[in-house]
Amino acid sequence: MSLRINQNIDALNSYRNLSVTQGQMSKSLEKLSSGYRINRAADDAAGLAISEGLRSQVGGLKVAVRNTQDGVSVVQTAEGALTETHSILQRMRDLSVQAANDGGLNDDAKGNIQSELTQLNSELDRIASTTKFNGTSLLDGSFNKAFQVGADSGQTISVAIGSAGKGMDAGGLGVAGVDVTKVAANGSTGARTTEPADGTAAVVTVTAGPDATGATQDYSAVGASLNGSITSAGKTLDLGTLKKADDTKGWDDSTNEAVIQSALDNTFGTNKITVDTSSKDAVFTGSVPPKAGAASTPEEIAGANVSFSQLSGASGAIDKIDAAIKTVSTTRANLGALQNRFEHTVNNLNVAVENLSASESRIRDTDMASEMMNFTRSQILSQAGTAMLAQANQAPQGVLSLLRG
Structure with a gap:
């Protein structure tokens, strides 16, 4: 056995172990107080990246x-x-x-x-x-x-x-503007109706005129003629003045539609009344504009073989x-x-x-039971290390007994 006083190896060893124990206990206290296993990147660098x-x-x-x-x-x-x-x-x-x-x-x-x-x-x-x-x-x-x-x-x-x-x-x-008013078709003398209160325009339908025997013609028939007139807002279009582009064709081909449409546009304004080719017995239908400043006054549709109906009757509504x-x-x-x-x-x-929260928790959160066990271990080791360091510091005192002789 040797006695040295310049280097107390036992004390140094006890101090080193005590320092490690104190560090572990400090980390356990941090984890227990924060609830996180990873409080800084150094605690678990890879785990921190994954958990973030x-x-x-x-x-x-x-x-x-x-x-x-x-x-x-x-x-x-x-x-x-x-x-x-x-x-x-x-x-x-x-x-x-x-x-x-x-x-x-x-x-x-x-x-x-x-x-x-x-x-x-x-x-x-x-x-x-x-x-x-x-x-x-x-x-x-x-x-x-x-x-x-x-x-x-x-x-x-x-x-x-x-x-x-x-x-x-x-x-x-x-x-919008649904009108359930029901208006009957007129005979050969024309018809009257009242425009809707909101000024919504009505619809005029020009149908085939009677032939010499009084039977209704089909305007697609060769030689059929338009007749009657339409009067609206002070303007009148005489249907009899319209001539077919080709007398060998009826009134429903596209060339003749253009003739009719041009006459309508010139008389009543562009697109006020438009040609409808959906039926050979309804050569064109379109909106008759209400008289200027009198949208709710009666509008006259004059001429033989011209029928008038509202835009939407009850059935249409x-x-x-x-x-x-x-x-x-x-x-x-x-x-x-x-x-x-x-x-x-x-x-x-x-x-x-x-x-995902469960996954993040497993990586980042503290297992309180496990960490409490680590803390208790570190606490006991810290107390024991402190006592052993005190004992190691007492060992050099044996040199004094040699000096007393």
Whole structure:
């Protein structure tokens, strides 16, 4: 056994071990107090990189859940408004069916029906223009936006309500200006009718004139002639002045249509009345403009073999409203399908958040039970190391006994 006082190796060894133990205990205290196994990159460099990637994905998914829930709210807002739109259209259809009962209604009753239809049309417009989500209109045909439903770029779901420029208002649904007034065709002396109160133009149909025997001709027949006249807004077109481009052809070929259309445009203005080739017995149909400054005054259509009818009679109104109901039904069905999709997306995102959070937790969070065991071990070793360092410091005191002799 040697006694040295310049270098106390036992004390140095005890101090080194005690320092290591103190460092371990300090780290255990940090982990236990923060709840994190990785508090700095030095704790686990690779684990830190992985956990930060997972953390960013989890954060993005949590925001995506909120975004998707916004999508659900948008769809519910729009679909709720369309529920009332459906109710209005169903009432309009009932009124149109009632108006079609021409034999059981007088003019006053028809006027009352038309008054309610006008108000219902206005309410369709109001609902379409005022239904908004966070200041954005939903039913005016302009809503076509994407919702970010994932943590990465490009993970979106698009929502379009209506089509471009065609919303859920009366115009977009094709029921604007629906008029259920029923007007009979005139005989050979012409007819009168009153323009709709909103100034909507009427429609004139010119049909085949009678031949020498009084039978109705087909304008596609060779040699058939136009006859009669149309008077509107102080202007008159004499149909008898129109000549076929080719006498060997009927009036329904494209060259003769151009002749008719040119005469109409020159007399009443471009596109005020247009040629309709859908029927050989209706050479042309078009809008007769109301008299200037008197949109609600009677408009005379004069001349033999000229029939007059409103743009939409009761039966036509039923057809238009049926089409509108179908459009709204389709839109609501699409919105319902989108809502279901959004809700499934939310569920999927929440599952992903749960699983990714569990992965991130295993890497970064402290196992409190295990770390408490490490801390207890370090604490005991620290106490023992302190005692042993004290004992090692006492060993050189034996040299004094040699000096006393």
